[in-house]
Amino acid sequence: MSGEDEPAQEELNIHAPGDKLRMAREAMKASIDDIAARTRVPVRLLSALEKGDYKALPGVTYCIGFSRAYARAVGLDEVQISREVRADLEAQDAISGTRYEAFEPADPARVPPRYLAWTAIALALVLAIGYGIWRTQFFTAPTDEEIAETRIAEAQKPAPTGHERPSAPARPAALAGDVMLTATDTVWLRVYEEGGQRLFEKEMKAGEKFTVPPTAKNPLIITGRPQALRVTIGGKEVAPLGTPDKTISDVPISATALNARAAPAAAQP
Missing domain, CATH: 1.10.260.40 (lambda repressor-like DNA-binding domains)
Incomplete structure (x- = not known):
């Protein structure tokens, strides 16, 4: 049966x-x-x-x-x-x-009023939701709209006039070796080739590393927290990829492109 x-x-x-x-x-x-x-x-x-x-x-x-x-x-x-x-x-x-x-006290007089328990639960939920919203704003991948707005803003930057002649600092010798991205804090990023082929996409934790393939065709990067990435060529640090907490997109990260950028402030005289 x-x-x-x-x-x-x-x-x-x-x-x-x-x-x-x-x-x-x-x-x-x-x-x-x-x-x-x-x-x-x-x-x-x-x-x-x-x-x-x-x-x-x-x-x-x-x-x-x-x-x-x-x-x-x-x-x-x-x-x-x-x-x-x-x-x-x-x-x-x-x-x-x-x-x-969490427990059942032996003395019923010690049991807190029910409204206090529900108030504590409500406060805990509010804190959890607030933390979730804060984390989403800082650590989630930028939306397509945010990326598009960033590209439009970069395209609309005024071109330098012929009257401006800033003195260019002496450029150090070009660095050689593999390009490595090291997360110094939680950060989402996407690395892809010029044709759109994705090479890497992940929310990295502090200490995680990614080496850009030397054979990649003009590798580019998108991230919303460029200050959370340490970029090195052959173990030597180069300039940050962008302004802190501002989404960057289509930024080239090949060794040639990075060598063409300005040297880090710490390395300048």
Whole structure:
């Protein structure tokens, strides 16, 4: 009798929102790491969502938000998936506030009023949302519109007049060797060839490095935080690629192009 019930139960489980997300991901031949990179949700939380282990997730709001992001990434109806996740939460009684209780004091008089607990939760959510917005502004990749605005602004810069004759400092001898980009802080960047072929795209952490292939055809870079990159040729540092916290695009980073730039201020007399 139990053997006959097992297939039926297994068939029902396939219709759980976590199973739908997993099957959609597998149909795309994408790993859970790929989804984590697209949604910026940690792998362990996506895995818990697939398994329906909602108690491993930080809270109801996050469960719903993560499920919507996952659904968008794999092409499912995010409204329907989030509705099914909420139904699962209610069915499992996970939507109650008990998950936030860290301890149960022996003396009932020590239990704080309920409104204080909800106030603390609300403040924590506000801080988390504020931090997320701040991080998004500083560390996410610039949009196509921002890149286009940067290019237009650069194109509209007035050309130097013939009356301006700034004295050019003595240029040091050209450096030779591989061009290396080293992150000094969290920074997103894209390196690509003149024809548009991408060579590298990632949000780098402090200390991570990328060596520009010597055979790359006129390699260029886009980044929103040029001050977070240390650029070297053969181990010797060259001038910064742009103004801090201002998006740069189509900036050449071959050894020839970098040698043509002004030397770093520290190296000038």
